[in-house]
Amino acid sequence: MQNQNKSGFSAFLGKLVRQQYFIPLTALVLLALFNLIADPAFFKISITTNSAGNAVLSGTPITILDYGSELAILAIGMTLVTSASKGQDISVGAAVAIAGSFILRMLCGGDSSSTTLHMPIICAFLLGCVVAMLFGAFNGVLVAFFKIQPMIATLILYTAGRSIAAWFNNNELPIIKDTTFSYIGGFIPGIPIPTPFFIAVLCMIVITLVLKFTNLRLYTEAVGINENSARLNGLNPAAIKILSFVLLGLCVAVVGLIKVSRVSSINYSVIAKDIEMDAILAVALGGNSLSGGKFNMATSIMGAYIIQFLTQTLYKYKVPSEALPAYKAVVVILLVVMSAPTVREYFSNLMKKIKVKEAA
Amino acid sequence: MKKKLALMMVAAMTMASVVGCGGGSDAAPAAADTATDTAADTAATDTTDTAAADTTADATEAEAPAAEGMIKVGIINNDPNESGYRTANDADLKATFCEENGYDASFAYSLKNEEQINAAQQFIQDGVDYLLLSAADTSGWDSVLQDAQANGVRVILFDRTIDADPSLYEASIVSDMRAEGDKAVEWMKSQNLDEYNIIHIQGVMGSAAQIGRSDALTETAADEGWNIVMEQTANWNAEEAQQIVQSVIDSGESFNVIYAENDNMAQGAVAALDSAGITHGVDGDVKIIGFDTNKFALEELLAGNWNYDGQCNPFQSSYIDDIIKTLESGGTISEKTIIMDEKGFDAETITQEDVDTYGI
Structure with a gap:
C-alpha cells in the first residue's frame, strides 16, 4: 500500500515534469518566491491619481501586466510562425517600427507637429494592420515559396525595416498632441487598469476562439511536423506558412499602435529594439519546440509575462541594464540545457531508477 | 544555392x-x-x-x-x-x-x-x-x-x-559632451534644491555623449553629496526610460530630479510621471533635464513642463x-580642435525665438 502510494507520487512528479506548464510555472514560482522573501512590497498595489485626474492602479504587478502585454501579443504571432515555419521571425522589432511610423503618418497627415488628428485612430490602425500584414506576407513568401530559412529571410526586413519606417515620415519625428491617442498606451478615463492589458486580453480571447473553432491549430501543426505528409493530406503548406506570418504581422501592428501611443511619438532606431529576442524567448520559455510542430499558446503568453517579471525584478534590484541581457542569457542557457535530449534522457532514466527502487 | x-x-x-x-x-x-x-x-x-x-x-x-x-x-x-x-x-x-x-x-x-x-x-x-x-x-x-x-x-x-x-x-x-553635462549640472546646482534625489537615465553605454554627460553628473553628485536614486541606461530609448522611471515609482522611493541624457528618454520619463500623477516642470515636484534641443523638447520647456535642455550643436x-x-x-588653421558653442536652455528664460532658432 505504502509502495503504491509512493510510486503514485513519483509518477505524478514525472508527469508534472513532462507537462508543458512545468517550465513557465517553475520560473514564475521561483521569481515570485524570490521577490516575496526579498521584499514583499514588490507586490503592493495602490491607487493613485494620474495627471489627467483619473484614479489608476499602480505598483509593480500592474507594471508587469502593462509592459508584458506587448510581448504577450507578439508571442501569439511568434508561436504560430515558429510552429508552421520551423523558424523564427527576427524582423518584428523593425516591423513594429514600420507599423508605428505608418500609423503616426496617417494620424498626423505628413505634418509632424499637427495638433489635430487627420483621421480616426481606428482607421489609421486598420491601415497600419494592412501595411504590417503586407510586410508579414513578404516574409512569408520568402519562406514559403523561396524556401529561405526564416531567420535569413526576415534578416532582410530586420536590416531595412527601420529605414523604411523613417522614410514614411521623411525622417521627422511626428508628435501627436491629441489626448485620446495616449489612452491606448496608458489609461482610459474611469478604468484603473492599463489599456495595453485589455488589448492583450482581447487578443488572447480572439486567438483562443480561432484555435477552438477553426482548423488553424491542426493545419499549422501538421505543416510544422511534416510538410510532405501535410501536402499529401491535401493541405497547402505554403499558404499556411504565409498565413502564420500575416497573423504575426497583425500582432505587430497592434504592438506598434501601443508603442507609439505610450509616448505619442516614435524614435525609428530604437523603438521596440531587440523585442524579437524577447518574443522568441517567450515562446521557448513556454516550453514550445523552436523547431516547429506542436505548440501551446497559453504557455507562450505566460512566458512573455515571466520575461517582463524578470526584467522588472532586475530593475527593482538596480541591476545595471547593460547587464540585463546577461541575466536573460542565463535563463536561455537553462532552458536550452533542460530541453536538450541528453538531459531529458538522463532525467527520465533517473525517474525510472527511482521507480525501480520503490518497486523493490 | x-x-x-x-x-x-x-x-x-x-x-x-x-x-x-x-x-x-x-x-x-x-x-x-x-x-x-x-x-x-x-x-x-x-x-x-x-x-x-x-x-x-x-x-x-x-x-x-x-x-x-x-x-x-x-x-x-x-x-x-x-x-x-x-x-x-x-x-x-x-x-x-x-x-x-x-x-x-x-x-x-x-x-x-x-x-x-x-x-x-x-x-x-x-x-x-x-x-x-x-x-x-x-x-x-x-x-x-x-x-x-x-x-x-x-x-x-x-x-x-x-x-x-x-x-x-x-x-x-x-x-564637448563633458562641457554640455557640466553646464547642465551647474544649472542643477544653481537651483538650490533642499535635497537632490536624482534618477539618472543614461544613453548607450560607451558612447561619447553618454560618457561625457554621465561623468559630469556622477562626479558632481559625489562632491555635493547628491543622492542618485537610480542610475540605468535606457539606450536612448523613450520606452525603456519610461519603464525605468515606472519601476522607481513602484518601489516608492522619492526623487525630485530626472537627468536624462537625451530628449527622447526625458520624454519617456515624463510619460511615466504623468501616468502616476507626479507633477513636473517649472511648478512641479520633479525637475526634468534633457539634452539635444529637439524642437519638441524646447516646446515642452516653453510650456513649463520640463526645466532644462542642453544643446548638442549639429550645425x-x-x-x-x-x-x-x-x-x-592658402591660409593656415590656428586651432586644430574647434569646440562648438553650445547653449543650455532654462524653462524660465526660453523664448519662442529660441525654439525656432535652436530646435532641431
Missing part, C-alpha cells in the same frame, strides 16, 4: 528600400547611399562587397565631369536615421556642400567603422580634395588617413574625434566651410 538566393534577395531589397528612402534628395547622393548601404547590409561577402564598391565608383565617376572648378568633398557620416541630431546634422551638411556653394559632394553613411573605412578608401581613390569624417568608432583610422595624406587628400573631422595622430587631419570640429557645416575656404586661399 539557398544562401546565394538569400544574399541576392537581401541585396535587391536593400537597394530598393534605400533608393526609396533617397527619393527626396538629389540623385547622386542617393546612388552613393545605395552602394554603401548595400555593402552594409549584405553580410559583407566578397562578391557583394566588390559589386557594391563598383557601384560607388560608378556613382562618383559619373559625377566627375561636373567637378570642373569645384571643390570635391567626400563626406562620411553616421546613418541619418540614428537620431534627430543626426538628421539635422545631415541636412545641414547637404545644404552647405551643394553645387551652388561650389562643392561637389558625395555622401556615404554607415554606423559601422569598417564600412566607413571602406568608403574613405573609395573616396581617396576617386581623388576627392577633402574628406569630412564623423567616425563611428574612435580607433582604426591611422592607415587610411595616412593613405589620404599620401594622396593629398585633406581630412577634417566633425562631430566626433578619433584616436589618431593630429598631424593626420587638418582640423576637428567637435562637441558644424559652416565651421567646416570656413576652414576649407581658409585652406583653399
Whole structure:
C-alpha cells in the first residue's frame, strides 16, 4: 500500500515534469518566491491619481501586466510562425517600427507637429494592420515559396525595416498632441487598469476562439511536423506558412499602435529594439519546440509575462541594464540545457531508477 | 544555392528600400547611399562587397565631369536615421556642400567603422580634395588617413574625434559632451534644491555623449553629496526610460530630479510621471533635464513642463566651410580642435525665438 502510494507520487512528479506548464510555472514560482522573501512590497498595489485626474492602479504587478502585454501579443504571432515555419521571425522589432511610423503618418497627415488628428485612430490602425500584414506576407513568401530559412529571410526586413519606417515620415519625428491617442498606451478615463492589458486580453480571447473553432491549430501543426505528409493530406503548406506570418504581422501592428501611443511619438532606431529576442524567448520559455510542430499558446503568453517579471525584478534590484541581457542569457542557457535530449534522457532514466527502487 | 538566393534577395531589397528612402534628395547622393548601404547590409561577402564598391565608383565617376572648378568633398557620416541630431546634422551638411556653394559632394553613411573605412578608401581613390569624417568608432583610422595624406587628400573631422595622430587631419570640429553635462549640472546646482534625489537615465553605454554627460553628473553628485536614486541606461530609448522611471515609482522611493541624457528618454520619463500623477516642470515636484534641443523638447520647456535642455550643436557645416575656404586661399588653421558653442536652455528664460532658432 505504502509502495503504491509512493510510486503514485513519483509518477505524478514525472508527469508534472513532462507537462508543458512545468517550465513557465517553475520560473514564475521561483521569481515570485524570490521577490516575496526579498521584499514583499514588490507586490503592493495602490491607487493613485494620474495627471489627467483619473484614479489608476499602480505598483509593480500592474507594471508587469502593462509592459508584458506587448510581448504577450507578439508571442501569439511568434508561436504560430515558429510552429508552421520551423523558424523564427527576427524582423518584428523593425516591423513594429514600420507599423508605428505608418500609423503616426496617417494620424498626423505628413505634418509632424499637427495638433489635430487627420483621421480616426481606428482607421489609421486598420491601415497600419494592412501595411504590417503586407510586410508579414513578404516574409512569408520568402519562406514559403523561396524556401529561405526564416531567420535569413526576415534578416532582410530586420536590416531595412527601420529605414523604411523613417522614410514614411521623411525622417521627422511626428508628435501627436491629441489626448485620446495616449489612452491606448496608458489609461482610459474611469478604468484603473492599463489599456495595453485589455488589448492583450482581447487578443488572447480572439486567438483562443480561432484555435477552438477553426482548423488553424491542426493545419499549422501538421505543416510544422511534416510538410510532405501535410501536402499529401491535401493541405497547402505554403499558404499556411504565409498565413502564420500575416497573423504575426497583425500582432505587430497592434504592438506598434501601443508603442507609439505610450509616448505619442516614435524614435525609428530604437523603438521596440531587440523585442524579437524577447518574443522568441517567450515562446521557448513556454516550453514550445523552436523547431516547429506542436505548440501551446497559453504557455507562450505566460512566458512573455515571466520575461517582463524578470526584467522588472532586475530593475527593482538596480541591476545595471547593460547587464540585463546577461541575466536573460542565463535563463536561455537553462532552458536550452533542460530541453536538450541528453538531459531529458538522463532525467527520465533517473525517474525510472527511482521507480525501480520503490518497486523493490 | 539557398544562401546565394538569400544574399541576392537581401541585396535587391536593400537597394530598393534605400533608393526609396533617397527619393527626396538629389540623385547622386542617393546612388552613393545605395552602394554603401548595400555593402552594409549584405553580410559583407566578397562578391557583394566588390559589386557594391563598383557601384560607388560608378556613382562618383559619373559625377566627375561636373567637378570642373569645384571643390570635391567626400563626406562620411553616421546613418541619418540614428537620431534627430543626426538628421539635422545631415541636412545641414547637404545644404552647405551643394553645387551652388561650389562643392561637389558625395555622401556615404554607415554606423559601422569598417564600412566607413571602406568608403574613405573609395573616396581617396576617386581623388576627392577633402574628406569630412564623423567616425563611428574612435580607433582604426591611422592607415587610411595616412593613405589620404599620401594622396593629398585633406581630412577634417566633425562631430566626433578619433584616436589618431593630429598631424593626420587638418582640423576637428567637435562637441564637448563633458562641457554640455557640466553646464547642465551647474544649472542643477544653481537651483538650490533642499535635497537632490536624482534618477539618472543614461544613453548607450560607451558612447561619447553618454560618457561625457554621465561623468559630469556622477562626479558632481559625489562632491555635493547628491543622492542618485537610480542610475540605468535606457539606450536612448523613450520606452525603456519610461519603464525605468515606472519601476522607481513602484518601489516608492522619492526623487525630485530626472537627468536624462537625451530628449527622447526625458520624454519617456515624463510619460511615466504623468501616468502616476507626479507633477513636473517649472511648478512641479520633479525637475526634468534633457539634452539635444529637439524642437519638441524646447516646446515642452516653453510650456513649463520640463526645466532644462542642453544643446548638442549639429550645425558644424559652416565651421567646416570656413576652414576649407581658409585652406583653399592658402591660409593656415590656428586651432586644430574647434569646440562648438553650445547653449543650455532654462524653462524660465526660453523664448519662442529660441525654439525656432535652436530646435532641431
